Amino acid sequence: MSPDLAETIAAVRDRVTPSAEERDALEEVVDLLLARTEATVAEADVEADVLRVGSTARQTWLRGDRDIDIFVRFDPSYSREELEREGIAIGKTVLPDGELEYAEHPYVTAEFEGYSVDLVPCFRVESGAKTRSAVDRTPFHAEYVKERLDPTLATDVRVLKRFCEAIGVYGSDLRTEGFSGYLTELLVLEFGSVEGVLEAAASWHPPVHLDPEDHGIEEFEDSLVVIDPTDPARNVAAVVSAENVARFQHHVRAVLAEPSIDKFEPPEIAPLTDHELRDHLQQRETTPIAVQFAAPDVVEDQLYPQLRSSVTSISNALDAHGFDVVRTTTFADETAVLYFELAVRERPAIERHAGPPVQVQQHAAAFLDRYADADVYGPFIEGDRYVVERPREIRTAAALLTPDHLLNVGLGKDIRRVLAEGYDVLENDDVTALLPEFGRELRRFYEPSP
Amino acid sequence: MSPDLAETIAAVRDRVTPSAEERDALEEVVDLLLARTEATVAEADVEADVLRVGSTARQTWLRGDRDIDIFVRFDPSYSREELEREGIAIGKTVLPDGELEYAEHPYVTAEFEGYSVDLVPCFRVESGAKTRSAVDRTPFHAEYVKERLDPTLATDVRVLKRFCEAIGVYGSDLRTEGFSGYLTELLVLEFGSVEGVLEAAASWHPPVHLDPEDHGIEEFEDSLVVIDPTDPARNVAAVVSAENVARFQHHVRAVLAEPSIDKFEPPEIAPLTDHELRDHLQQRETTPIAVQFAAPDVVEDQLYPQLRSSVTSISNALDAHGFDVVRTTTFADETAVLYFELAVRERPAIERHAGPPVQVQQHAAAFLDRYADADVYGPFIEGDRYVVERPREIRTAAALLTPDHLLNVGLGKDIRRVLAEGYDVLENDDVTALLPEFGRELRRFYEPSP
Numbered sequence A, B: 001m002s003p004d005l006a007e008t009i010a011a012v013r014d015r016v017t018p019s020a021e022e023r024d025a026l027e028e029v030v031d032l033l034l035a036r037t038e039a040t041v042a043e044a045d046v047e048a049d050v051l052r053v054g055s056t057a058r059q060t061w062l063r064g065d066r067d068i069d070i071f072v073r074f075d076p077s078y079s080r081e082e083l084e085r086e087g088i089a090i091g092k093t094v095l096p097d098g099e100l101e102y103a104e105h106p107y108v109t110a111e112f113e114g115y116s117v118d119l120v121p122c123f124r125v126e127s128g129a130k131t132r133s134a135v136d137r138t139p140f141h142a143e144y145v146k147e148r149l150d151p152t153l154a155t156d157v158r159v160l161k162r163f164c165e166a167i168g169v170y171g172s173d174l175r176t177e178g179f180s181g182y183l184t185e186l187l188v189l190e191f192g193s194v195e196g197v198l199e200a201a202a203s204w205h206p207p208v209h210l211d212p213e214d215h216g217i218e219e220f221e222d223s224l225v226v227i228d229p230t231d232p233a234r235n236v237a238a239v240v241s242a243e244n245v246a247r248f249q250h251h252v253r254a255v256l257a258e259p260s261i262d263k264f265e266p267p268e269i270a271p272l273t274d275h276e277l278r279d280h281l282q283q284r285e286t287t288p289i290a291v292q293f294a295a296p297d298v299v300e301d302q303l304y305p306q307l308r309s310s311v312t313s314i315s316n317a318l319d320a321h322g323f324d325v326v327r328t329t330t331f332a333d334e335t336a337v338l339y340f341e342l343a344v345r346e347r348p349a350i351e352r353h354a355g356p357p358v359q360v361q362q363h364a365a366a367f368l369d370r371y372a373d374a375d376v377y378g379p380f381i382e383g384d385r386y387v388v389e390r391p392r393e394i395r396t397a398a399a400l401l402t403p404d405h406l407l408n409v410g411l412g413k414d415i416r417r418v419l420a421e422g423y424d425v426l427e428n429d430d431v432t433a434l435l436p437e438f439g440r441e442l443r444r445f446y447e448p449s450p
Helices: A003-016 A020-044 A080-094 A138-148 A151-167 A181-191 A194-202 A242-257 A274-284 A300-320 A361-371 A413-420 A428-446 B003-016 B020-044 B080-094 B138-148 B151-167 B181-191 B194-202 B242-257 B274-284 B300-320 B361-371 B413-420 B428-446
Strands: A048-053 A067-074 A099-102 A106-112 A115-123 A208-210 A224-228 A231-235 A287-294 A325-332 A335-342 A350-357 A377-382 A385-391 A424-427 B048-053 B067-074 B099-102 B106-112 B115-123 B208-210 B224-228 B231-235 B287-294 B325-332 B335-342 B350-357 B377-382 B385-391 B424-427
Touching: A003 A151, A003 A194, A003 A242, A020 A048, A020 A067, A020 A080, A020 A115, A048 A138, A067 A080, A067 A138, A080 A099, A080 A106, A080 A115, A115 A138, A138 A181, A151 A181, A151 A194, A151 A242, A181 A194, A181 A208, A181 A224, A194 A242, A242 B361, A242 B377, A274 A428, A287 A413, A287 A428, A300 A325, A300 A335, A300 A413, A325 A428, A325 B350, A335 A428, A350 A361, A350 A377, A350 B325, A361 A377, A361 A385, A361 B242, A377 B242, A424 A428, B003 B151, B003 B194, B003 B242, B020 B048, B020 B067, B020 B080, B020 B115, B048 B138, B067 B080, B067 B138, B080 B099, B080 B106, B080 B115, B115 B138, B138 B181, B151 B181, B151 B194, B151 B242, B181 B194, B181 B208, B181 B224, B194 B242, B274 B428, B287 B413, B287 B428, B300 B325, B300 B335, B300 B413, B325 B428, B335 B428, B350 B361, B350 B377, B361 B377, B361 B385, B424 B428
Parallel strands: A067 A115, A208 A224, B067 B115, B208 B224
Antiparallel strands: A048 A067, A099 A106, A106 A115, A224 A231, A287 A335, A287 A424, A325 A335, A350 A385, A377 A385, B048 B067, B099 B106, B106 B115, B224 B231, B287 B335, B287 B424, B325 B335, B350 B385, B377 B385
């Protein structure tokens, strides 16, 4: 390791390690919550133990993070319904101000003394491979990491998390498609230090395959594969997109080539200004077109995959109609936006339509009949086929984005639902109307970087 | 056969059969030429016989045609050089005003008493399969047909030729890529009458394979295969394009469905007017662009294949640059024209340029280095690769038709030669400048029919 890199990492360590006061304060709250939860469990007379999990349990949380995760682990004799009912009741008792969150799995979440607390019921299962609910694996992860991560390694995990945050690949949610906390922990364990991770990643040739417990599983097709030590059937990095693996490599190389603390800081992105956006449009001479609508009220893990698949479907339709999509993006806040940049503004008035081969007499006759008196050029013969040139229905991208057509491409179901209620199409300079809400996203789009 | 068809064909027969006077006049001239040629051969003391070949020899010429073909068939002991020298000398003696034509094979051609006479030397070879020069097969064709074609069949050949003329597929030259006289003769022999040919062709499923003498050869890949009775290794229909086979089928069906004499008359095509052309351009909203240049001084059989391959090459380049070619054509007279109709008028100012996968460290570093301070958008990462958006060099079709680019696509060699000396590019309404020379061709292009 270069002295520069060592120095940089040491400086980042100082920044990301919580102070003694911060730790003490956190521990006090955690102890309080654990005690309260245990008492509630005892009172409720359910067979369950109470566990502290998450990064605060593993000493890998970043200074300033204020997330506390407490699990109530039920005996496997309980049914799924009982677990939900009792789990929620316990949560509501421990956190009277708590709200019920219920995506795939129910849990209670609340602000408590300045901390963000999740109280989550799960089943006690035999191993990470035998889970009954989506979160049953978590206690195994917590245990696996706690047993192996000494304070030095835990601090290295903090540095690696900070690096991932800085380059935008931290988080296993489906918006980010990045590195989970558990994944960063496994990487530090695998390579012995944060420097070890960086040096290894610089020369990765995806697909990368890591198997800390030598389970010998080879069947994953992801760009980055890290076999879960607690469940051989699971790739801990499954959610990490190929693009984010590439992005990670790019920035790893950059920091190794020129170590500096600012490479561990998320960049400040100023919103793009009206003037800057107009300049980009003029300079690129492309045609921007955006579909804007009220964001559906679903969690991000449901929203972003649907936004992306909608963008892909519409982009394919735009390409199929000859508008030649240059780039696309999607973003959401109060409203959601599907954004397309086109190379072709307008199509001609006619479109070629190839008919049957002349030799296929029955189809040929039907084709000739159909176009005999139609307002077309032809029929004429090209190669061995009949061809006509018909009036083209879709001559502009906007014509393809009318409800008749837009609602007939493959859209995510919640996206289709809200689009059916209405949406705006913004073209050319009108896309500047997106700036107040999405100025940062538009800067990222028009000033792209790795 | 429907009475209508029989009636129509009878009427066409009358039109295409030369009158007794026409025949007598022709025979008189042929006799004179044969006698004069034989005398010249005798005087020159070469070992050769004199043959009358071609449609006038087979009684299959159309009323009004005035072509006489006479072959001087040399003993095989002569060398190629001797054949050429003696053959030309004899030709020049028989036809003192004759001109030497020399494409692949030398011959003398002249206007003589109102007839167009070709006097062609060839070798006497054992069979059509053992030719030494390109025309040695002709006497075998003449003999094969003369032995089999009675006056009724000969008249049917005349009707079939007329039909092919009317629909634009008569002629085995490389401009037409159509049916030779010999091919029409073989078809009538094969199907027993012109009606037989029409009824068979209506339900052809190309590739069509005919083998009059059962040579059993199967290896041709053309759309229409007629094994030469005098040379099993040759497909008499090799030059007929798939498009002309389809065109023939189309018109055969039309005439069977609704027989009429005018379907045997070449249509009168009026030149497209300036007003009509502008209307088409406005109605189609496509972008026409034409390259016009002095036609190279080569025979049509050399010119048209080169024009077509040049159009294909340029069209591919236009497509590759995103101008989306709708249709193309080419025509030639004093000048030659490569004509393109585009769906896309203009490309944006930037173009996407995909770089190496991020993982390939050496290429990745070179790419980043190259574009670090360049005037580009990015580099950024898409999927697992680096991408930049660079300024686009070719933003209009005209930019691709400058000598720097045009002379670097695959052009026929004579086309390249004359283009290197200079050419004009006509865009949009300026293509109306082509009308005085190519009004008929432009009507065929803008009012296409089978």
